[in-house]
Amino acid sequence: MTISIRAARTGDGPILHAMIRELAVHHGSEKEFVARPEDYEIFLSNPHALNGALVAEWNGEAAGCATWQRSYETFIGRETMYLEDISVLPAFRRKGIATALLKAVARLAVERKAAAVSWLLMGWNTEARRLYEANGATVEDGNCFCKLSGAALERLAS
Amino acid sequence: MTISIRAARTGDGPILHAMIRELAVHHGSEKEFVARPEDYEIFLSNPHALNGALVAEWNGEAAGCATWQRSYETFIGRETMYLEDISVLPAFRRKGIATALLKAVARLAVERKAAAVSWLLMGWNTEARRLYEANGATVEDGNCFCKLSGAALERLAS
Secondary structure, three states: OOEEEEEOOOOOHHHHHHHHHHHHHHOOOOOOOOOOHHHHHHHHOOOOOOEEEEEEEEOOEEEEEEEEEEEEEOOOOEEEEEEEEEEEOHHHOOOOHHHHHHHHHHHHHHHOOOOEEEEEEEOOOHHHHHHHHHOOOEEEEEEEEEEEEHHHHHHHHO | OOEEEEEOOOOOHHHHHHHHHHHHHHOOOOOOOOOOHHHHHHHHOOOOOOEEEEEEEEOOEEEEEEEEEEEEEOOOOEEEEEEEEEEEOHHHOOOOHHHHHHHHHHHHHHHOOOOEEEEEEEOOOHHHHHHHHHOOOEEEEEEEEEEEEHHHHHHHHO
16 A cells, blocks of 8 residues: 655546535535536646646545646745645545645655645645644645636736 | 826836835734845846736825736646735735735736736735625635745655
């Protein structure tokens, strides 16, 4: 029984799509999930993309993924990494796959000389919070995620 | 009395630094603010940088800034923009400068074909929340900002 982690590559669009869709459903955000597998192929096939993904395999079978992007912190004045999603398919939970993915993201960040890895957590997700804290992350409460999109964005821009 | 907004350019490092430092102090994050003006010059002088800034001038005098970066949303499958900071110097507050900066960021997002602009707000900042909501943004409570950096990042990566 082994976990292995590899960089996502061209052709992984459909499996990433299935896994991230699963995450969206789990977060009650199914309506907002409009990405198509072919959208992911765009960054998977671009060696200079601003984002990327890791795939976790359990005995050679795709079991989970992490998606990341380049980011920047003005308070530090250096590039950082933003962790967008960690998803583990239901059949593969409680096997240490999320921890292995977080560790692989940390390695990638050190390799890329990123000053930090940051991400957002929903306050209700106490299980994920425990995992992150156990792996050395600081968790700051009381943040609000703000967004302008669609008609509201167009209106403000006009 | 006019507000004008322009893209930040090479040489704006020191004014951006003073403004973002002011914001860090206001947020009680003075200790975490380690950026130097010359760090900002690196992205200001790179036409392919992943981030950038806008400067607001009040009668020709630098009064505020907004910093942004390219981002990506896996649920949308498209590039977005992340708004890192909006800062207005104390002497220039209550003149509509923050709103003008937010509007300019929205314009830039539409120009760049970004699907959305997103940012984080501290829950205690009710004044900023009012401004964002009045300009059409959705504000989602209950998020936690997680971070791995320094020794904790090195440890997890090792």
